[in-house]
Amino acid sequence: MVNLSWExxxxxxxxxxxxxxxxxxxxxxxxxxxxxxKNKDPIYFNDDSWKNLLFWADNKQVLAFLLNSFEEKIxxxxxxxxxxTGDDFHIKVSMDGxxxxxxxxxxxxxxxxxxxxxxxxxxxxxxxxxxxxxxxxFIHLDWHAVHYIKLILDEIFGKERFxxxxxxxxYNKYSAGKRNLPRAHDDILVYSKTKNYTFxxxxxxxxxxxxxxxxxxxxxxxxxVKDKNGHVIYRLVSDKKLDDVWKIPxxxxxxxxxxxxxxxxxxxxxERIINLGSNKKDIIADFFxxxxxxLLAAEKLDRRWIGCDISKYAIxxxxxxxxxxxxxxxxxxxxxxxxxIKTIPNKEKDEILKSGFFSEDLELKRKK
Ligand SMILES: C[S@@+](CC[C@H](N)C(=O)[O-])C[C@H]1O[C@@H](n2cnc3c(N)ncnc32)[C@H](O)[C@@H]1O
Numbered sequence: 001m002v003n004l005s006w007e008x009x010x011x012x013x014x015x016x017x018x019x020x021x022x023x024x025x026x027x028x029x030x031x032x033x034x035x036x037x038k039n040k041d042p043i044y045f046n047d048d049s050w051k052n053l054l055f056w057a058d059n060k061q062v063l064a065f066l067l068n069s070f071e072e073k074i075x076x077x078x079x080x081x082x083x084x085t086g087d088d089f090h091i092k093v094s095m096d097g098x099x100x101x102x103x104x105x106x107x108x109x110x111x112x113x114x115x116x117x118x119x120x121x122x123x124x125x126x127x128x129x130x131x132x133x134x135x136x137x138f139i140h141l142d143w144h145a146v147h148y149i150k151l152i153l154d155e156i157f158g159k160e161r162f163x164x165x166x167x168x169x170x171y172n173k174y175s176a177g178k179r180n181l182p183r184a185h186d187d188i189l190v191y192s193k194t195k196n197y198t199f200x201x202x203x204x205x206x207x208x209x210x211x212x213x214x215x216x217x218x219x220x221x222x223x224x225v226k227d228k229n230g231h232v233i234y235r236l237v238s239d240k241k242l243d244d245v246w247k248i249p250x251x252x253x254x255x256x257x258x259x260x261x262x263x264x265x266x267x268x269x270x271e272r273i274i275n276l277g278s279n280k281k282d283i284i285a286d287f288f289x290x291x292x293x294x295l296l297a298a299e300k301l302d303r304r305w306i307g308c309d310i311s312k313y314a315i316x317x318x319x320x321x322x323x324x325x326x327x328x329x330x331x332x333x334x335x336x337x338x339x340x341i342k343t344i345p346n347k348e349k350d351e352i353l354k355s356g357f358f359s360e361d362l363e364l365k366r367k368k
Pocket of ligand 1: 290
């Protein structure tokens with residue numbers, strides 16, 4: 001076993017019981033959104049008492065809080081954390097006629113890889129406690145840090161629990177490269193909690209249909225099927241099994257899904273991940289949810305979800321996207337789980353809530 005060591009590595013021998021106790025009553029409800037028809041009957045799924053959860057907080061605190069009721073309960077965790085780019089990501093905001101520029105999220109780390117690696121190490125250790133026995137973890141990174149985090153995942157989950165290294169190949173993002181090849185992919189590492197993880201086969205269309213020998217299994221051996229004259233038989237196949245290189249474009253500003261949040265991921269990418277690694281009613285979590293792409297995908301695909309982000313702009317966009325989606329589909333008779341927004345209150349957050357920030361009409365644009 002090769003282990004990764006870094007300066008000031010704090011071995012994650014987490015005292016789970018202490019963590020649970022410390023955070024058990026820290027989070028307070030800010031808002032609960034549910035729907036009623038004219039007779040005041042709830043029109044959300046009432047087959048259980050589930051409520052989707054959106055946390056506005058540092059995810060380390062949220063993970064500690066969730067240990068109280070979600071240990072081994074989450075079926076799929078997808079995270080798209082900062083990539084260790086050394087940049088801050090800015091947005092332009094228009095609010096009440098005022099325009100200003102602010103940081104949507106920071107990926108600066110004082111350019112110190114130690115603190116970045118330590119941050120993910122602590123969170124990944126907690127993910128393992130929350131994943132269910134059929135659970136999968138998808139960690140989305142790029143060339144800046146993926147090789148370090150792969151070793152951390154091997155250490156925490158065990159090398160034998162490594163499932164795939166998915167290459168998301170995008171072909172529509174400009175990348176300069178004078179002394180290196182232009183970079184055109186992100187990396188998604190997949191690990192499972194146990195051997196019995198959910199994994200659904202996905203087939204995708206081929207660019208051109210292909211002639212393939214017809215085969216069948218005979219006594220455990222794959223054999224060519226022949227006609228009565230002994231000739232092999234061909235069939236035309238127009239799809240193929242999805243492999244680990246996914247060609248999906250980067251989201252463009254012209255898309256209806258575009259929110260202006262920096263590094264928003266394409267919904268097709270996230271929907272594919274959720275379809276691959278979970279089933280209806282499973283619990284999906286994203287602890288770096290940004291504009292809420294994964295939570296919206298979970299909602300569309302009939303999964304239950306838990307989301308978290310430290311940025312008020314991320315929570316604003318996630319709330320807004322989910323509400324808009326509900327509005328469109330409630331009219332068509334679809335039922336939704338209620339959802340709750342929770343935080344650990346402090347003076348700054350109280351001010352933001354008092355100002356009605358989450359129901360403002362903001363316009364966000366990514367600053368290039
Ligand atoms: C790359 S963005 C996620 C984008 C998202 N996948 C989307 O489609 O919009 C990374 C997010 O991680 C959040 N983040 C960074 N550190 C965090 C922390 N400690 N706790 C919670 N969220 C954090 C940032 O605020 C940012 O919204």
